[in-house]
Amino acid sequence: MKAIMYHYVQEYSSDLPYFRYLDIRNFVKQLDLFEKKFGFVSKTEWMLAIERKRLGDAKGKVLLTFDDAMSCHYQYVYTELKRRNLWGIFYVPTQPYITNKMLNVHRIHLLCGAINGVELLERLLYFLEEKMIPDKKIRAFKEDTYTNQSNYEGISQFKRILNYFVSYHYREALIDKVANFFDYKFEAPTFYLSVEELQEMHAYGNIIGAHTVSHPVMSKLSAGAQLSEIVNSFNFLDNINCQTSKTYCHPYGGFHSFDDLTIDILYSQNVQYSFNVEHRDIIDADLISSVQCLPRFDCNKFPFGKAS
Ligand SMILES: [Zn+2]
Numbered sequence: 001m002k003a004i005m006y007h008y009v010q011e012y013s014s015d016l017p018y019f020r021y022l023d024i025r026n027f028v029k030q031l032d033l034f035e036k037k038f039g040f041v042s043k044t045e046w047m048l049a050i051e052r053k054r055l056g057d058a059k060g061k062v063l064l065t066f067d068d069a070m071s072c073h074y075q076y077v078y079t080e081l082k083r084r085n086l087w088g089i090f091y092v093p094t095q096p097y098i099t100n101k102m103l104n105v106h107r108i109h110l111l112c113g114a115i116n117g118v119e120l121l122e123r124l125l126y127f128l129e130e131k132m133i134p135d136k137k138i139r140a141f142k143e144d145t146y147t148n149q150s151n152y153e154g155i156s157q158f159k160r161i162l163n164y165f166v167s168y169h170y171r172e173a174l175i176d177k178v179a180n181f182f183d184y185k186f187e188a189p190t191f192y193l194s195v196e197e198l199q200e201m202h203a204y205g206n207i208i209g210a211h212t213v214s215h216p217v218m219s220k221l222s223a224g225a226q227l228s229e230i231v232n233s234f235n236f237l238d239n240i241n242c243q244t245s246k247t248y249c250h251p252y253g254g255f256h257s258f259d260d261l262t263i264d265i266l267y268s269q270n271v272q273y274s275f276n277v278e279h280r281d282i283i284d285a286d287l288i289s290s291v292q293c294l295p296r297f298d299c300n301k302f303p304f305g306k307a308s
Contacts, residue, residue: 001041001055001282003063003275003296010072012308019113020307022299024076030304031084034062043087043205047245050273053287064088065275065296067211067249068106071190074197082204090201091211091249094236097195102188103215107175108162115182117154124158127177132170141165195240202242209247210234217252219259227265234269246272250293253277266292
């Protein structure tokens with residue numbers, strides 16, 4: 001069985017000329033292909049597989065998952081799924097619903113989508129001070145940063161600095177400064193799914209899952225901080241009546257993004273199953289030994305799945 005991960009699924013927007021997303025037309029083509037080649041797992045088949053720890057009728061089929069609760073998941077994805085009588089699992093980071101502010105990970109995506117990468121990097125370096133980078137990363141930062149040539153390199157360095165080099169303490173303010181310089185405004189209410197949209201999608205038969213509160217790299221956090229990220233994100237889903245099956249998805253994904261503590265917490269909170277990013281099929285044994293980090297393919301591993 002294959003679980004597939006999607007993020008942005010939408011159409012070209014002239015406001016975001018450099019934005020990376022899966023075009024809705026390619027999403028449609030990819031679903032056609034999956035339907036023809038593998039077929040889709042029904043919700044009943046999937047819940048039975050989890051309960052019985054055996055794939056059973058889900059074997060060989062495809063399950064669709066969507067991360068980060070972007071509003072395109074209502075406008076494009078949900079519309080297309082309804083048309084096909086399909087369902088999906090939608091993983092929601094809950095902080096934007098509390099603070100009304102966009103997560104840094106998404107603010108970075110938007111800046112990179114709206115502004116030329118070379119200019120973006122130049123402005124970030126202008127605001128960046130050495131004290132904002134932990135001592136142990138300074139050398140790697142210097143080797144990495146001053147070699148940029150192309151727009152693409154500008155963007156990837158911009159992302160690396162903000163996601164990897166800069167200490168979390170300065171990150172938000174730096175993004176604010178760069179955005180202000182380019183007069184770029186972030187609009188959380190239109191960027192994310194609304195509570196009403198989540199409720200409608202849930203009522204229609206989709207599963208809504210937890211994706212932490214603030215979308216951190218969990219392996220960087222203490223046990224207490226990890227616990228509160230997980231517990232509070234489930235509490236939010238519970239409060240808005242969007243929780244039928246208790247499922248979680250590791251932010252960023254990959255085995256470096258969480259640790260044994262995370263897995264222990266997921267078991268202790270009676271989470272039924274969780275998804276990681278690991279490009280391979282789910283086999284029966286995973287439902288026993290890897291149920292809190294089930295493998296999942298990026299959609300770009302299959303035809304029509306490349307970002308535009
Ligand atoms: Zn995510």
